[in-house]
Amino acid sequence: MKNYFVAKSRRLRSTPYTSRIENQGVTAYSVYNHMLLPAAFGSLEDSYHHLKKHVQVWDVAGERQVEISGKDSAKLVQLMTCRDLSKSKVGRCYYCPIIDDRAGLINDPVILKLREDRWWVSIADSDVILFAKGLAIGNSFDVKIFEPNVNILAVQGPKSFKLMEIIFGKKIVEMKFFGFDYFEFAGAKHLIARSGWSKQGGYEIYVENIESGLALYDKLFEVGKEFNVKPGCPNLIERIESALLSYGNDMDNNDNPLECGLDKYVNLDTEVNFLGKEKLKEVRNKGIARKLMGVIIESKEINVAKSINLTNDKNLKIGELRSGVYSPHFKKVIGIAMLDKPYYEISQTFKISINGDVFEGKVCDLPFI
């Protein structure tokens, strides 16, 4: 596959860390919430092995925050998500599908409850702020909505705990998964959550004070030497093996959360009021017509730049591959695909054409590992 350059401009916003990661060897970018998101530091596979063994620091500033505060903030946040937040607690993170009135997915953020009347919606790649503003204006809600200048640094990998303990002390290791608290560094308080877009463990540092954040960035690499720290970024192999769904890749506004296997975060039998609730009840009653599944393909290579059709023996389309990558663990291509009913059964076989060659594949459960 030929490579193409990214044309930089102010519209594809740089992050406070851009000059650092460029000095450290970033080779490719994606664009996420109108911001540069590092996508490779050389070999994807080397980075994958390193992430699973050591510790990496990621510039994920593209994971922007939508801050919603004020008297009606809890009402607005609940209106946007099908997850019941009525018992949510300050100091916790919540993975929340955001859907519209037709139950189509708009985003799948992690929502942080900062106070009873102040929330950060830590978004995937779509302008949730515009949806929130539209709803707030239309409903005359008493809220303030804006994008604070928060630039997340993720520290990921099994050695992230030791590294962070040296800098922030024992308290940070005792924090539970999806909890967050405030930690001081170089004269500033940073919100740090035990979270991140890998299953290798770690933290996300919600940097508000850029000067302190840059000092922290450098400190992580200085202290991290003994843990073989490297710059990194969300890794396509690791995230597919772990079935971390990617909004825009694996699912979009044409999909509902039940089709995407997000049933756990769809609380229909509750008193809370959210958009798309009736529509989702309909879907549940009728049953879903397709489902996001794992697939394993008998190939050593793939590049998924757009959906690729999956066909059955009769050459009929039975689904589409939306993400895929060669997995060194399985020694095959693995991927995430939307399969039509009744083909979303485990062990369903299919054919897929990659660069003109046809390969065999099989449907499986998520996650892979």
Add this chain to the structure above:
Amino acid sequence: MKNYFVAKSRRLRSTPYTSRIENQGVTAYSVYNHMLLPAAFGSLEDSYHHLKKHVQVWDVAGERQVEISGKDSAKLVQLMTCRDLSKSKVGRCYYCPIIDDRAGLINDPVILKLREDRWWVSIADSDVILFAKGLAIGNSFDVKIFEPNVNILAVQGPKSFKLMEIIFGKKIVEMKFFGFDYFEFAGAKHLIARSGWSKQGGYEIYVENIESGLALYDKLFEVGKEFNVKPGCPNLIERIESALLSYGNDMDNNDNPLECGLDKYVNLDTEVNFLGKEKLKEVRNKGIARKLMGVIIESKEINVAKSINLTNDKNLKIGELRSGVYSPHFKKVIGIAMLDKPYYEISQTFKISINGDVFEGKVCDLPFI
């Protein structure tokens, strides 16, 4: 400046023309509305000279449409823009700043009135569909809102008229600027507007039927040979010389339309109801605190990947450069900058640091040419 690759994935959507432009030598992409937008076919300067003399075909599918139809569609469209659309006509295009309740710019689309109750909002780079949905849901408007699969081909340059006349006949040459009509090709009707993101003249073809659109793409290159047709894309040099503002680059949600010189499209003394109207009246009464202006810099080279400060003799910041490029016409760098009051006067001088060297610059009116 070092170059970086773009990491392709389904989330950065390909267009129906992607495989064609990749065969034709596209070298760089931007990302626009979650879609690949070609940004270079080799030399920017060669492409600039060619665009001003001949004709180019552009894949601008990233210019997505938000279709708003139904009983309350006119009310919703008007609510979103500070331009008075009460006398708007079917078959016409309208450049319309979209603003929020604080008068911050959200987008600057061209709005096409397809029928009294059906509109296409042809958007710059932000998810206007989410704003429209939020407003419609919150206000309980009777509208249907979706993103139709329209993939625009632009035909731009002085020879575009002759080329399009051969394919579509005399009627297309008689169409007035910002008018649109329907033209048949290969079994499908295409909406074609006399418009485009250059000042060299031309058309935008709103392709809905992909098969016919691809045949048309090939036909344009076949017939275009005698006019020296080439593939192209919005050209940074040409668009800055012509002062075609770019949302996200030259202006964003922190700017209001009066600061951006869009006064012509701000109709405050009307009966129509739109968001931010009171806020804009306040701004008008108090006077703006800063203004978007042209700048000329005594340099031969620049790369604007983020805002660059402009300072005065006392080393105080007086504004920021948001877009800039070397202009072969002026033999200097030209750009678009936001200047603070009282420095937005023509002939105001400033200093700017580019890669460690300091250059002199001067404020000027827009457009340059």
